[in-house]
């Protein structure tokens with residue numbers, strides 16, 4: 001039986017009030033796929049990415065990298081399936097500090113495949129000096145590029161990108177999109193043009209049927225274009 005590079009099966013998330021925010025999410029990615037996640041504000045896109053990184057507990061479902069499940073090593077899973085939050089970030093110190101701190105974590109220590117985040121960010125107009133600047137002195141767009149460069153340098157198998165270019169200008173967006181073309185990722189965007197440029201497939205999230213007025217019975221559809 002052939003296994004996918006990354007898969008998520010029957011992911012369901014319950015809110016504290018007992019209602020499901022989303023249910024029965026199915027995702028299958030091959031290496032290099034970029035699955036864009038779309039849907040109305042509040043439908044659960046960010047929550048889904050956090051579930052896939054095992055950052056928050058979810059009701060049921062399972063994720064796999066090849067045949068490997070999370071097992072009992074959640075920190076290791078998060079190095080492989082990495083969530084990159086929306087900006088602004090709220091870190092102490094500088095981007096350099098953050099990168100070195102993450103590299104010292106037990107789950108990252110034995111990795112020999114880390115890249116250089118400064119070199120990655122330089123392709124997007126960030127200087128070496130800005131990497132040594134306190135986070136709070138950086139603009140939203142600078143924070144966004146530094147965070148993303150750190151995540152790319154850590155070389156996860158799958159990137160979970162939460163509106164990764166929302167604070168950037170069109171020229172810089174084009175550069176970031178170009179860099180991300182070689183990566184396997186799930187990518188939240190509200191921009192249909194970005195979806196057209198980058199997606200190899202799309203997951204359209206909708207509220208579970210019982211909370212909707214329309215009669216569309218496809219809760220979650222994936223349209224893989226290849």
Ligand SMILES: Nc1ncnc2c1ncn2[C@@H]1O[C@H](COP(=O)(O)OP(=O)(O)OP(=O)(O)O)[C@@H](O)[C@H]1O
Nearest residue numbers: 015016021039040041042043044045046047048190
């Ligand atoms: N643990 C929780 N307790 C209460 N409500 C929650 C919890 N987790 C998620 N929610 C709610 O679920 C909804 C979905 O939030 P989420 O941030 O995932 O949506 P989104 O689709 O990413 O929205 P946006 O496009 O605006 O960023 C929100 O109304 C949020 O408040």
